[in-house]
Amino acid sequence: MVKNYEVTGEQSGISAEDMELINKHSLKKLTPDEIFTFSVILCDNEIDRDFEKFSDESLRELETLFVGKTGILNHSNRSEDQSCRTYKTELITDKDKKTSLGEPYKYLKAWCYTVRSSKNADFIKDIESGIKKEVSVSCNFSEKVCSICGEGICSHRAGQYYGDGFCYKTIRGVTDAYEWSFVAVPAQRGAGVTKSASKNAVKEQIEKAKEEKELSFAALFRNEMKERAKKGFSLVLPELESRVAEEIINLLTAENLSALTNAFDRKTKKMFPVISQFAGTDKKQNDTNSQFKF
Numbered sequence: 204m205v206k207n208y209e210v211t212g213e214q215s216g217i218s219a220e221d222m223e224l225i226n227k228h229s230l231k232k233l234t235p236d237e238i239f240t241f242s243v244i245l246c247d248n249e250i251d252r253d254f255e256k257f258s259d260e261s262l263r264e265l266e267t268l269f270v271g272k273t274g275i276l277n278h279s280n281r282s283e284d285q286s287c288r289t290y291k292t293e294l295i296t297d298k299d300k301k302t303s304l305g306e307p308y309k310y311l312k313a314w315c316y317t318v319r320s321s322k323n324a325d326f327i328k329d330i331e332s333g334i335k336k337e338v339s340v341s342c343n344f345s346e347k348v349c350s351i352c353g354e355g356i357c358s359h360r361a362g363q364y365y366g367d368g369f370c371y372k373t374i375r376g377v378t379d380a381y382e383w384s385f386v387a388v389p390a391q392r393g394a395g396v397t398k399s400a401s402k403n404a405v406k407e408q409i410e411k412a413k414e415e416k417e418l419s420f421a422a423l424f425r426n427e428m429k430e431r432a433k434k435g436f437s438l439v440l441p442e443l444e445s446r447v448a449e450e451i452i453n454l455l456t457a458e459n460l461s462a463l464t465n466a467f468d469r470k471t472k473k474m475f476p477v478i479s480q481f482a483g484t485d486k487k488q489n490d491t492n493s494q495f496k497f
């Protein structure tokens with residue numbers, strides 16, 4: 204599985220503590236002037252473009268697993284693409300920032316180093332200038348749990364609403380972290396290039412799904428009213444061909460359709476008082492039905 208995040212672009216002085224951590228991974232003892240360090244956000248607890256999110260527990264697992272792992276280019280397996288190594292990670296909670304689920308924003312920050320060499324000069328320049336920005340992580344996990352039913356395997360589709368519940372999948376039980384990678388950034392603007400853009404895209408998609416859900420409720424309501432109107436026509440005006448009734452109904456605005464079905468309801472209750480007794484009392488039963496005249 205591959206997930207995309209971005210470089211924070213932070214470059215500060217290297218502490219003795221950090222040098223000690225870095226030297227755990229190198230065969231030769233490195234000095235601060237020999238290396239270049241930077242930090243990246245590897246992953247977080249936000250719902251991503253695939254409508255998946257890491258559980259807090261899985262982020263903690265990744266915090267441990269990513270130490271010592273390499274950062275590479277485009278998830279390539281070639282050893283010459285192994286451009287840097289992660290020497291420190293920290294799971295950070297940003298209390299001022301909320302995820303789209305309203306939870307405090309948590310992200311896994313990683314500190315990495317690479318050796319300053321002629322081979323790495325362009326790579327370092329690209330990080331410093333912000334060209335190498337987007338990062339994706341590669342890891343393995345045991346299950347994805349549905350937000351609707353809590354099951355691992357189900358028929359609910361991520362990114363859709365079921366009633367008031369938004370379906371997304373939570374990644375649990377991370378078993379391994381392989382590497383993280385700088386990924387090629389697409390040229391088109393607004394193509395979900397950076398994580399901040401893609402987060403907005405996710406929010407937009409959630410909003411869109413919400414709107415679609417509301418639209419489908421409106422469509423359901425309209426269909427129900429159409430059926431009631433058809434029934435009304437057949438009871439009150441059986442002489443009218445059902446095809447014509449249907450054509451009339453289809454021309455009506457939602458407001459007029461509602462007025463017509465209400466008028467039909469009142470009329471049929473008058474025509475068939477037995478049904479209206481079952482249906483309960485209606486104060487408007489003695490109305491003049493002025494809305495319903497043909």
Ligand SMILES: [Zn+2]
Binds near residue numbers: 351
């Ligand atoms: Zn489900």
